[in-house]
Amino acid sequence: MTTNYHHGVRAHDMTQAPPIIRVGESGEIGIIGTAPGADAEQWPLNVPVAIIGDITKAASLGATGTLPIALKTIWKQYAKTSGKIVVIRVEELADPAQQISAVVGDVTLKTGVHAFRSANTLLGIEPDLLIAPGFANASADGKANAVANELISVAVRLRSFVIFDGPNTTAVDAVTARGNYGSDRAMMVDNYISEWDTGLDAEVQLPGSILAAGVQSKMDLEKGFWWPASNKPALINGTARVVDYRSNDSGCEANFLNSHDITTIIRDDGFRLWGTHTTDKEKLLGGTIVGRRVADKTYDALERGLMPYIDIPPSEQAIESIAGSVRGFLRDLRGKGALIGYEFEFPADLNSVQQMADGQYFYKLRFVEAASIRNIEIWGYRTPELYAEFLSQAAALSSFSSSAT
Incomplete structure (x- = not known):
């Protein structure tokens, strides 16, 4: 309120729109790789470059390295909506150890995979x-x-999700390899895919993570971030290793891999990704990509959406306004199918006079994601007694036919 002297009546419109909590964009892919034939000005090393809505920009990457064909394969998965891709190009090196170091990069210099941290800025x-x-x-x-x-x-810092590849040799090797990881921010895909490389005029094998990222991005854009890429059609020429799959066989190779939290690529009315599990053994967020990403998107939206309340004077109206905004947001997520249920409250046991005097206010959020349906079982029973009904109907029909003649 102004303290300037005034003698009379003045009216001020102080109407303010309540903060709106929204989930940010999802399905943006970050890919890192090599492209030795790239235009260095358009694709500087260790600097994030965006491809938005137009894959023709990738033409200046040249035809060699890991990036060009990977980007084409990703883009082929999109249908109604084109995705956003952040590309990090690193130098192609002959020495394998030096090449890994170039991709790993430096956390302080933000090179290699750490360049993804500069993408938002x-x-x-x-x-x-x-x-x-x-x-x-x-x-x-x-x-x-x-x-x-x-x-x-890096994914922990960005609240992102990592898709990496298995050995692409045998199912047993894949299970052994999977044992070295335990993050709920990562999913392992084992087997590779086959695609036609127009630069080589030949069929080549590509990591399955390329396909998984492309299909998941497509689902984010067309359905929502709570939809997994599993059991969705994929546009590829084939797989480098055939993974046996039969719907009613829990012991088939595909189910064996899934039971060890490994996603694979099967052929069943076309090719499709099969599996949704993360490498988290504790399964704190359901152990699925849906659980992890729903949690991430929810927390991201709350952090951004509630910023207007920071540094305002406390009041009962402000406390309830925060709760109302959050409940409205969660209600919307439930209506869309991202959540099964939620609870949000301002509990007295989490707050004290000292904390509130220090400007700290604690709310409690309980929620659970809408986990994907993984298994459907039908229990059938042979029932000879049903012949009695059949006999009754047959007899009635016979009697009707006789009387009609």
């Missing part, structure tokens, strides 16, 4: 699906992959 895009095809490959040698682990560390 430079591009206004924070990728939430991170892949490093050809470099983030799990092996069965008892050691975790350095690139996969570094991507996971």
Whole structure:
């Protein structure tokens, strides 16, 4: 209220729109790789570059390296809506160890995978699906992959999700390799896909993480971030390794991999991703990509949406306004199908006079995501007694026919 002297009546319209909590964009892919033939000015090393709505920009990457064909394969998965892709190009090196170091990068210099941390500042895009095809490959040698682990560390900072690849050898090797990881921000895909490389005029094998990221991005854009990419049609020419799948066989290879939290690619009325599990053994968020991402998107939206309440004077109206805004947001998520249920409250046992005097207010949120239907069982019973009904109907029909003649 103004303290300037005034003698008379003045009216001021102080109407303010209540803060609206919204989920930010989702389905943005972050990919890191090589492209030695790239235009260096358009694609500087270790600097995030965006592809938005027009894949023709990737033409200046050239035809060699891991990035060009990976981007084309991702883009092929989109249908109604084109995605946003953040591309990090690193130098292609002959020495394998030096190449891994280039992809891992430096946390202080923000090179390699750490360049994703600059994407929001430079591009206004924070990728939430991170892949490093050809470099983030799990092996069965008892050691975790350095690139996969570094991507996971970046994903924790960005609230993103990592999709990395298995060894693409055997199901047993894949299970052995999976044992080296335990993050709920990562999903392992084992087997590779086959695609036609127009640069080589030949069929090539590509990491399955490329397909998984593309299909998941498509689901985010067309359905919502709570829809998994599993059991959705994929546009690929084939798989590098055939994974046996039969719907009614819990012991088939695909189910064996899924039972060990490994996503695979099957052929069943076309090719499709099969599996939704993260590498989190504790399964604190349901152990699925849906649980992890619904939690991330919910917390992100709440943090952004409630910022207008910071540094305002406390009042009962403000306390209830915060609760009302959050409940409205959660109600909307439930209506869309992202949540099964929720509770939000301002509990007395979490708040004290000292805390409130210090400007700290604690709310309690309980929620659970709408986990995907994983299994349907039908229990059938052979019932000879049903012949009695059949006999009754047949007899009645016979009697009617006789009387009619």
